[in-house]
Amino acid sequence: MLEVxxxxxxxxxxxxxxxxxxxxEEGEIVTLIGSNGAGKTTLxxxxxxxxxxxxxxxxxxxxxxxxxxxxxxxxxGIAQSPEGRRIFxxxxxxENLQMGALRTGAAHFDKDLDMVFDLFPRLKERRDQRGGxxxxxxxxxxxxxxxxxxxxxxxxxxxxxxGLAPMVVxxxxxxxxxxxxxxxxxxxxxxxxxxHALKLAHRAYVMVNxxxxxxxxxxxxxxxxxxxxxxLEGGH
Amino acid sequence: xxxxxxxxxxxxxxxxxxxxxxxIGYTMVYGIIGMINFAHGEIFMIGAxxxxxxxxxxxxxxxxxxxxxxxxxxxxAMVFTAAWGxxxxxxxxxxxRGSFRLAPLISAIGMSIxxxxxxxISQGARVKPIQPVIQxxxxxxxxxxxxxxxxxxxxxxxxxxxxxxxxxFTWIITRTSLGRQQRACEQDRMMAGLVGVNVDRTISLxxxxxxxxxxxAGLMVTLQYGVVDFYIGFxxxxxxxxxxxLGGIGSLPGAMLGGILIGLIxxxxxxxxxxxxxxxxxxxxxxxxxxFRPTGLLGRPEVEKV
Ligand SMILES: Nc1ncnc2c1ncn2[C@@H]1O[C@H](COP(=O)(O)OP(=O)(O)OP(=O)(O)O)[C@@H](O)[C@H]1O
Ligand SMILES: [Mg+2]
Numbered sequence: 001m002l003e004v005x006x007x008x009x010x011x012x013x014x015x016x017x018x019x020x021x022x023x024x025e026e027g028e029i030v031t032l033i034g035s036n037g038a039g040k041t042t043l044x045x046x047x048x049x050x051x052x053x054x055x056x057x058x059x060x061x062x063x064x065x066x067x068x069x070x071x072x073x074x075x076x077g078i079a080q081s082p083e084g085r086r087i088f089x090x091x092x093x094x095e096n097l098q099m100g101a102l103r104t105g106a107a108h109f110d111k112d113l114d115m116v117f118d119l120f121p122r123l124k125e126r127r128d129q130r131g132g133x134x135x136x137x138x139x140x141x142x143x144x145x146x147x148x149x150x151x152x153x154x155x156x157x158x159x160x161x162x163g164l165a166p167m168v169v170x171x172x173x174x175x176x177x178x179x180x181x182x183x184x185x186x187x188x189x190x191x192x193x194x195x196h197a198l199k200l201a202h203r204a205y206v207m208v209n210x211x212x213x214x215x216x217x218x219x220x221x222x223x224x225x226x227x228x229x230x231x232l233e234g235g236h
Numbered sequence: 237x238x239x240x241x242x243x244x245x246x247x248x249x250x251x252x253x254x255x256x257x258x259x260i261g262y263t264m265v266y267g268i269i270g271m272i273n274f275a276h277g278e279i280f281m282i283g284a285x286x287x288x289x290x291x292x293x294x295x296x297x298x299x300x301x302x303x304x305x306x307x308x309x310x311x312x313a314m315v316f317t318a319a320w321g322x323x324x325x326x327x328x329x330x331x332x333r334g335s336f337r338l339a340p341l342i343s344a345i346g347m348s349i350x351x352x353x354x355x356x357i358s359q360g361a362r363v364k365p366i367q368p369v370i371q372x373x374x375x376x377x378x379x380x381x382x383x384x385x386x387x388x389x390x391x392x393x394x395x396x397x398x399x400x401x402x403x404x405f406t407w408i409i410t411r412t413s414l415g416r417q418q419r420a421c422e423q424d425r426m427m428a429g430l431v432g433v434n435v436d437r438t439i440s441l442x443x444x445x446x447x448x449x450x451x452x453a454g455l456m457v458t459l460q461y462g463v464v465d466f467y468i469g470f471x472x473x474x475x476x477x478x479x480x481x482l483g484g485i486g487s488l489p490g491a492m493l494g495g496i497l498i499g500l501i502x503x504x505x506x507x508x509x510x511x512x513x514x515x516x517x518x519x520x521x522x523x524x525x526x527x528f529r530p531t532g533l534l535g536r537p538e539v540e541k542v
Contacts, residue, residue, distance in 0.1 A: 082427065091416070
């Protein structure tokens with residue numbers, strides 16, 4: 001469904017991605033782990049064309065989307081809950097969800113709204129509250145809900161657990177598992193919280209310094225001593 | 237005394253409506269790109285000039301049915317200002333979006349000067365007069381000293397049209413998808429792109445919407461004073477800019493409130509102090525606001541919880 005082939009991305013002179021290859025098949029949850037500054041966010045953003053890959057290709061459902069303008073991707077079925085959540089802080093919860101549904105049309109709106117309110121009942125209670133006044137956990141729920149409102153076939157999530165209490169993290173991961181199971185939604189998940197992410201994912205990639213250094217099933221990487229030492233020990 | 241006061245109030249509100257309409261253009265553009273559109277005064281000037289020319293053409297064609305004439309003139313003014321507003325964004329702002337903040341301001345001022353000179357050369361430097369279009373008014377009442385308070389039909393027209401436009405714009409910004417897209421670009425341009433907003437197009441539209449209101453203001457000034465010259469954009473632009481800052485730049489109700497306050501200050505200062513110093517009074521307000529309340533009356537402080 002998603003294929004990234006030999007992608008290089010630069011910020012000015014800095015080469016943040018140095019030839020990245022990954023693939024995500026339909027219906028999978030694939031996770032990408034790696035330490036700070038590895039280039040994970042850059043990869044998600046490059047998939048969305050901002051910044052653009054300077055070399056290599058991004059293919060989605062067989063089509064080359066490397067040069068497609070960012071604002072067209074949501075119509076093609078790619079939605080992202082980005083790093084830092086990026087809630088529209090001076091809009092209400094409801095307006096944020098309407099923004100998510102911008103290119104979906106009014107026909108599905110009520111049904112989709114019920115669906116995300118089922119997943120995140122907290123948002124329903126706070127529908128008229130301004131995004132900027134939500135708690136961190138609620139903002140993360142809203143960021144995911146907003147992405148879901150576009151009925152994506154591929155959901156990109158950038159560190160949804162960052163800074164959240166363990167209980168909220170569990171809730172968010174449950175939702176990810178749930179939408180993957182019941183809707184068959186494909187998920188590409190970037191995480192620092194490697195333990196949870198590897199347990200959830202079908203497959204995983206490890207990124208170091210702009211390169212993929214390791215790939216395998218979630219269970220394989222969980223068992224890998226190097227991974228344990230680098231990303232798991234101490235944390236959990 | 238009361239009658240005189242009321243008359244100034246009416247005059248001030250009328251003038252304030254015009255400033256407010258121009259101020260909205262400043263505030264909307266500032267809201268979405270975080271920069272002042274320094275070519276906005278000239279957009280207003282074009283609105284006024286196109287109005288004069290359109291009235292002259294209609295006069296020559298013997299079209300005397302006033303509502304039709306007003307509509308045609310308004311549409312003509314809007315088309316030209318919209319085109320110019322769009323051009324300013326494309327030429328002065330978009331290519332320089334990633335560069336240092338002063339660059340687009342300089343290019344916008346450059347475009348303003350070029351346009352002023354073009355109008356001066358093509359239309360002549362002397363003022364252009366037209367015959368009064370809307371005449372007469374209603375006498376509201378006569379005060380003790382025999383002073384009558386008059387509200388001209390033109391003033392009624394200006395105030396009603398302003399209220400209607402304000403209502404429409406407030407509705408667009410707060411309730412429609414276009415308004416949400418504009419606010420999204422204002423708050424987080426990158427995220428707006430991710431949810432599918434065409435950011436470039438939305439910014440262009442914002443310039444055009446501001447320009448269209450400036451066209452209405454241009455028409456109003458033409459009707460009110462009956463004369464225009466190539467230089468009116470500068471002073472009116474500066475005053476409307478003051479209004480936008482006073483109300484809180486970036487805030488739509490703020491722009492309107494600021495416009496009305498500036499109009500009132502100007503009217504009352506002229507009536508009770510010295511007419512020569514009315515502009516000084518207005519810009520004195522700008523200085524005071526910048527010193528004591530840089531966020532304006534309805535503006536929000538820069539720091540906020542994200
Ligand atoms: N806008 C930018 N301009 C310049 N350099 C950048 C920019 N964004 C990221 N970088 C650099 O690119 C590299 C990769 O950053 P990226 O944000 O993709 O890392 P990450 O894996 O998401 O890290 P984290 O886990 O901390 O979020 C880093 O060295 C970072 O400093
Ligand atoms: Mg990151």
